[in-house]
Amino acid sequence: MNVLTLETTCDETAAAIVTDRLEVLASVVASQDDLHERFGGVVPEIASRAHLERILPVIDETLGRAGLTLDDLDAVAVANTPGLAGSLLVGLVAAKTLCVAKGLPLVAVNHLQAHIYACRFGAEWSTGREHTFSPSKNIFPCVGLIISGGHTSLYRCGGPLEFDLLGATIDDAAGEAFDKVAAMLGLSYPGGPSIEQAAKAGHPDAYRFPRAMLRGSLEFSFSGLKTAVRYQIVGLGKTDFAKIKLPDGEVADLAASFQEAVVDCLVGKATAALRPTGMRILCVGGGVAANTRLRERLAEEATRRQIELHVAPPKLCTDNAVMGAIAVERLRAGLVEDLDLDVAPRVVRR
Numbered sequence: 001m002n003v004l005t006l007e008t009t010c011d012e013t014a015a016a017i018v019t020d021r022l023e024v025l026a027s028v029v030a031s032q033d034d035l036h037e038r039f040g041g042v043v044p045e046i047a048s049r050a051h052l053e054r055i056l057p058v059i060d061e062t063l064g065r066a067g068l069t070l071d072d073l074d075a076v077a078v079a080n081t082p083g084l085a086g087s088l089l090v091g092l093v094a095a096k097t098l099c100v101a102k103g104l105p106l107v108a109v110n111h112l113q114a115h116i117y118a119c120r121f122g123a124e125w126s127t128g129r130e131h132t133f134s135p136s137k138n139i140f141p142c143v144g145l146i147i148s149g150g151h152t153s154l155y156r157c158g159g160p161l162e163f164d165l166l167g168a169t170i171d172d173a174a175g176e177a178f179d180k181v182a183a184m185l186g187l188s189y190p191g192g193p194s195i196e197q198a199a200k201a202g203h204p205d206a207y208r209f210p211r212a213m214l215r216g217s218l219e220f221s222f223s224g225l226k227t228a229v230r231y232q233i234v235g236l237g238k239t240d241f242a243k244i245k246l247p248d249g250e251v252a253d254l255a256a257s258f259q260e261a262v263v264d265c266l267v268g269k270a271t272a273a274l275r276p277t278g279m280r281i282l283c284v285g286g287g288v289a290a291n292t293r294l295r296e297r298l299a300e301e302a303t304r305r306q307i308e309l310h311v312a313p314p315k316l317c318t319d320n321a322v323m324g325a326i327a328v329e330r331l332r333a334g335l336v337e338d339l340d341l342d343v344a345p346r347v348v349r350r
């Protein structure tokens, strides 16, 4: 069975074809980073227009790479929640149109659940120009940590169709904090990779930034940390970053110290969620999970606590359509949608 999966929740236009045995026949991601860079964040209207221009070429490219035509598809899956309303609509309308034209079942994908599902795929390797992913791993039941530009949440995942929210950020998402702090430091967008790069030359204990552990809860908070970095740069009460040119060494120290504070919070909360849920498996996905320092610290903690750790392969951490393979589980359970399926921009708590 061949399933075409579409992903347009934020600023990547992506399509993939996966089989019911979770083989990835093709995966294409058209990034919009260049369009949003000068604004230091995603501009929703620009994102939805770019999706409109790119969705059909991306689907064509995906089919071509897989060596398939629309007639070879057995289902179409699309991420319809959560995300930017205009962006979600482009993927949903494309998916519905293909389903009507070809008489195919429509499958709904929850983007956050899909970020966790990406952990089923092992490390990638390159075969010619395609990236393929090793056969699927068993990851359920687990605690799932999703860390992206828009979300930072912990879920109890009883199985591929059973996600219960344990806690989420009460203000900024981890990725958003990376993006905002990068902008303060004069680093490029998206902020995660540029902070990671700058941090390599810095000392993680150069500055002691706050870790909002919100003791006893599984919620996160990053806005205080962001403000602490801001005050460190501009001095209390001053706000004009444009006039400040920090020496490279200071940028590196600030980046490393900020990154360490985020990593401490993420590792601390994720491991704290294991005990009350009785889980021995931790799965981590979303763009921030590509961070090397976080991956190292998670691996150390997993060894120390003797838990099984699955972090999505770096290429499947940021938005992609391979993670939409979770649709195969829904298809198996008979969960197909009517054509009146709508987008749901906000997070559904379950």
Ligand code: KG4
Residues within 6 Å of the ligand: 010, 147, 148, 149, 150, 151, 174, 175, 176, 178, 179, 190, 191, 192, 193, 196, 286, 287, 288, 289, 290, 291, 292, 317, 318, 319
């Ligand atoms: O999952 P994703 O592609 O999109 C959302 O669903 O939001 O995540 C994008 C976020 C951005 O905020 C970006 O700065 C962050 O992931 N990110 C990273 C790294 N790569 C991407 N954060 C830290 N370290 C990285 N290496």
Ligand code: ZN
Residues within 6 Å of the ligand: 111, 115, 148, 149, 286, 287, 318, 319
């Ligand atoms: Zn995402």
